Amino acid sequence: xxxxxxxxxxxxxxxxxxxxxxxxxxxxxxxxxxxxxxxxxxxxxxxxxxxxxxxxxxxxxxxxxxxxxxxxxxxxxxxxxxxxxxxxxxxxxxxxxxxxxxxxxxxxxxxxxxxxxxxxxxxxxxxxxxxxxxxxxxxxxxxxxxxxxxxxxxxxxxxxxxxxxxxxxxxxxxxxxxxxxxxxxxxxxxxxxxxxxxxxxxxxxxxxxxxxxxxxxxxxxxxxxxxxxxxxxxxxxxxxxxxxxxxxxxxxxxxxxxxxxxxxxxxxxxxxxxxxxxxxxxxxxxxxxxxxxxxxxxxxxxxxxxxxxxxxxxxxxxxxxxxxxxxxxxxxxxxxxxxxxxxxxxxxxxxxxxxxxxxxxxxxxxxxxxxxxxxxxxxxxxxxxxxxxxxxxxxxxxxxxxxxxxxxxxxxxxxxxxxxxxxxxxxxxxxxxxxxxxxxxxxxxxxxxxxxxxxxxxxxxxxxxxxxxxxxxxxxxxxxxxxxxxxxxxxxxxxxxxxxxxxxxxxxxxxxxxxxxxxxxxxxxxxxxxxxxxxxxxxxxxxxxxxxxxxxxxxxxxxxxxxxxxxxxxxxxxxxxxxxxxxxxxxxxxxxxxxxxxx
Ligand code: F6R
Numbered sequence: 001x002x003x004x005x006x007x008x009x010x011x012x013x014x015x016x017x018x019x020x021x022x023x024x025x026x027x028x029x030x031x032x033x034x035x036x037x038x039x040x041x042x043x044x045x046x047x048x049x050x051x052x053x054x055x056x057x058x059x060x061x062x063x064x065x066x067x068x069x070x071x072x073x074x075x076x077x078x079x080x081x082x083x084x085x086x087x088x089x090x091x092x093x094x095x096x097x098x099x100x101x102x103x104x105x106x107x108x109x110x111x112x113x114x115x116x117x118x119x120x121x122x123x124x125x126x127x128x129x130x131x132x133x134x135x136x137x138x139x140x141x142x143x144x145x146x147x148x149x150x151x152x153x154x155x156x157x158x159x160x161x162x163x164x165x166x167x168x169x170x171x172x173x174x175x176x177x178x179x180x181x182x183x184x185x186x187x188x189x190x191x192x193x194x195x196x197x198x199x200x201x202x203x204x205x206x207x208x209x210x211x212x213x214x215x216x217x218x219x220x221x222x223x224x225x226x227x228x229x230x231x232x233x234x235x236x237x238x239x240x241x242x243x244x245x246x247x248x249x250x251x252x253x254x255x256x257x258x259x260x261x262x263x264x265x266x267x268x269x270x271x272x273x274x275x276x277x278x279x280x281x282x283x284x285x286x287x288x289x290x291x292x293x294x295x296x297x298x299x300x301x302x303x304x305x306x307x308x309x310x311x312x313x314x315x316x317x318x319x320x321x322x323x324x325x326x327x328x329x330x331x332x333x334x335x336x337x338x339x340x341x342x343x344x345x346x347x348x349x350x351x352x353x354x355x356x357x358x359x360x361x362x363x364x365x366x367x368x369x370x371x372x373x374x375x376x377x378x379x380x381x382x383x384x385x386x387x388x389x390x391x392x393x394x395x396x397x398x399x400x401x402x403x404x405x406x407x408x409x410x411x412x413x414x415x416x417x418x419x420x421x422x423x424x425x426x427x428x429x430x431x432x433x434x435x436x437x438x439x440x441x442x443x444x445x446x447x448x449x450x451x452x453x454x455x456x457x458x459x460x461x462x463x464x465x466x467x468x469x470x471x472x473x474x475x476x477x478x479x480x481x482x483x484x485x486x487x488x489x490x491x492x493x494x495x496x497x498x499x500x501x502x503x504x505x506x507x508x509x510x511x512x513x514x515x516x517x518x519x520x521x522x523x524x525x526x527x528x529x530x531x532x533x534x535x536x537x538x539x540x541x542x543x544x545x546x547x548x549x550x551x552x553x554x555x556x557x558x559x560x561x562x563x564x565x566x567x568x569x570x571x572x573x574x575x576x577x578x579x580x581x582x583x584x585x586x587x588x589x590x591x592x593x594x595x596x597x598x599x
Pocket of ligand 1: 299300344349352476595
């Protein structure tokens with residue numbers, strides 16, 4: 001979602017801010033802008049559409065400045081246009097905002113009644129107008145920022161460039177914000193994502209909730225304050241981020257494809273990491289738990305569904321798998337003997353964070369299966385099981401899903417007080433090799449994509465452990481190919497969706513060795529209604545060959561726990577190649593954001 005980068009220092013910060021914003025493009029956005037100081041005056045340049053539109057006007061004006069803030073906007077309040085793009089500014093301040101001001105409507109009405117004028121339809125401008133009013137009442141910049149922030153409801157982060165001082169102020173509540181200093185302390189930066197700061201800073205700071213970061217360019221330091229303006233220790237610093245690298249496509253046409261191809265390597269490494277990191281037992285034990293509540297959104301929720309059956313069977317514990325956006329508004333029947341297990345790639349998904357906070361209030365034990373260290377979820381949970389997938393740039397999640405499911409299995413053993421990887425190492429080796437075999441020859445998947453990409457719609461079906469993969473396959477396809485796709489439990493077809501079947505509808509049937517006959521009879525039902533059938537199932541099976549229009553044979557031997565991941569890699573490639581046929585923007589699909597920081 002929205003991306004923020006701010007720079008104050010002794011060099012030209014414009015290229016730094018533009019480079020930071022370009023690194024955040026993967027998060028999804030619809031307009032971009034910068035504000036900079038020139039001859040002590042604030043200027044704003046902003047443009048609807050891609051960052052290159054903004055870069056063109058910045059280059060034309062040959063802008064240089066050592067005090068710059070920038071933003072990529074993903075519209076929430078107000079349509080996509082130049083006026084609603086950030087920064088919002090006036091003579092005294094420029095501000096950028098990530099999140100939602102929930103009481104913006106009421107505040108705006110009050111301010112308008114007092115004669116204040118608004119130029120945009122955004123909630124963010126309310127912050128600017130109120131900040132300016134508070135500053136003009138005689139407060140210092142710092143006190144005006146704090147007073148304004150305290151008047152707002154909802155989760156947001158703001159970065160403020162004031163005319164009156166050569167400093168930047170940044171503040172957050174349950175929205176991502178980091179800041180950092182260069183090696184020589186001469187350059188101070190703030191951002192919504194540490195990825196934007198790689199190579200520009202030596203030390204990254206993660207401010208805690210409701211903490212003000214003061215990027216003090218006169219003294220080359222960053223100070224932290226609480227909402228009463230007192231110095232605060234509520235931040236963490238992380239030197240290790242210095243070694244992060246900026247991702248490139250490494251010869252692949254898209255980040256998504258590169259990330260699909262990274263999976264064998266990541267699978268190879270993860271068991272080694274857990275083997276060495278978890279010699280000790282963890283503090284949470286399955287036998288002490290009433291229920292495990294697995295909570296996430298989208299693909300992360302699907303990873304949770306993959307874990308449910310196996311957790312119930314092997315841990316003999318009740319397991320609920322919950323959509324975060326629903327769980328947060330129920331009155332969940334949970335107890336302090338429950339575990340809240342949050343799955344998230346980014347660790348910043350607003351609904352997942354809200355559920356974590358809810359479970360914290362209800363005294364649950366909190367654990368995460370997580371990719372991004374230093375994220376909000378990372379700080380909220382008592383135990384974090386990192387998936388070590390590296391930066392995922394493609395908006396459609398691929399490698400993170402695979403690693404979430406694998407780490408979920410390691411966690412299952414840890415909850416049993418057992419070694420996390422011992423039972424899985426052999427099978428992971430098989431999985432890695434099988435996935436590599438698929439990746440080594442994608443010609444049949446490409447050919448099928450070419451033949452099915454104009455069909456009317458796609459129904460993905462699977463039973464039992466392949467049902468979550470049917471959901472995930474359909475989600476991936478609709479996300480990146482913009483086609484109608486639905487995932488169903490195979491046994492559910494005749495309860496309604498079978499009405500959709502005709503000659504133009506493709507059914508993508510996921511068949512494992514388990515429940516083979518039952519799944520086959522569901523496919524017969526589709527065949528009887530003249531539906532087109534693509535089967536992904538056990539190899540060398542003449543029945544599957546005969547009944548299908550297309551057949552992707554897989555070798556399921558020696559796979560048990562991880563066969564759904566194997567099938568899912570085929571789904572990832574199929575979506576990718578169908579999207580290529582459609583010519584969509586695969587890495588940055590329309591309307592989507594990588595990290596959904598608003599609910
Ligand atoms: C789908 C996708 C989304 C995310 C969801 C949760 O490809 O990427 O459905 O899985 O927005 O995001 P995280 O895992 O960051 O909490």
